[in-house]
Amino acid sequence: MKTTIAKVGQFVDQEVTIGAWLAGKRSSGKIAFLQLRDGTGFIQGVVVKAEVGDDIFQQAKNVTQESSLYVTGVVRAEERAPSGFELTVTKVEVLHVAVDYPITPKEHGTEFLMDHRHLWLRSKRQHAVMKIRNEIIRATYEFFNDNDFVKVDPPILTGSAPEGTSELFATKYFDEDAYLSQSGQLYMEAAAMALGRVFSFGPTFRAEKSKTRRHLIEFWMIEPEMAFVEFEENLEIQEQFVSYIVQSVLKNCALELKTLGRDTSKLENIKAPFPRITYDDAITFLQEKGFGDISWGDDFGAPHETAIAEHYDKPVFITKYPTSLKPFYMQPDESREEVVLCADLIAPEGYGEIIGGSQRIHDDHLLKQRIEEHKLSQDAYQWYLDLRKYGSVPHSGFGLGLERTVAWISGVEHVRETIPFPRLLNRLYP
Incomplete structure (x- = not known):
């Protein structure tokens, strides 16, 4: 047999x-x-x-x-x-018969292993990480299918950028300028106006010259968009989704988690609801913790996110950032227009932001104003403005970075181990 x-x-x-x-x-x-x-x-x-x-x-x-x-x-x-x-x-x-297999039981340096990534994938540790990644993907489809979302595939080549062009890979699309997508969000908003609740799952690209353990040049994003969903409901869907995938990994990847030496007691507690802290309260908290150099209007770096996350045993939402820190499409808080209805979800144990999301602007005049303020081409975004011109509704969405989520759940130190063939600042091989 x-x-x-x-x-x-x-x-x-x-x-x-x-x-x-x-x-x-x-x-x-x-x-x-x-x-x-x-x-x-x-x-x-x-x-x-x-x-x-x-x-x-x-x-x-x-x-x-x-x-x-x-x-x-x-x-x-x-x-x-x-x-x-x-x-x-x-x-x-x-x-x-394999002769002189290069990865032996002895210790090898990171660069050696990365040069042999095509073989390193065969190791028990990398096998476990890839199985956990696969389970997160399987559970993602299951969660969204069970909750009546429709899978939609946005383009990878785009003529404009949702968050500006400074961190994009530019190319020529025949005689036009084009960019590798950094997010499918804007297209998913269009899909949500047609299909109600949608999600995409695909590769995204950031030309950010970063070498931290949290960054990849090419990574995969899960991006739902939902018509008739406002800020609070958006947060509830995010915490339900994250809870679902964590519990699915615990249930179906016990052997892999054991192989990696993961402390599963920290994952067993990951169930909705998650704590929430406003940006204002986060600034105060950080100042009290000794981060005297941070003030209102500053963005958070990895040390700030880690300090906040260490205060909780679940992922924590940081909500309502200053408008100046966020992209042009985010809905302002009606009671306080200097902040927007957004949230970043920070994972525990120092893994940083795994989700960014917001309610989107649904007023066409305000969106046009924001496009002008950000010095973006109105012609390039005319189709996006049309969504507010023809039957606009309040709507929200978010994006979850797959590799950071795999790193957190599996407990591995660096995101380079969470994708089969990582693309890093100085690595395009193999």
């Missing part, structure tokens, strides 16, 4: 065949232990010389790291094994 490592539990005490790679091995006299992986998981194969004969035993003992194999054996329940099972090997068929 041919199967996968993830499904061996269905075949206890039965003989199965698994197509696998050798992740590692060790031998002790007349027993060889093969650490096998097949993409679905990891399992130990035990080869006993007295049971398989000298030929198979020598073959198993001599096979090299990352060689590909068909391994046949009997599935045994083994409570000491991470997966709960191991394989008593009866046959080994070598498909391809």
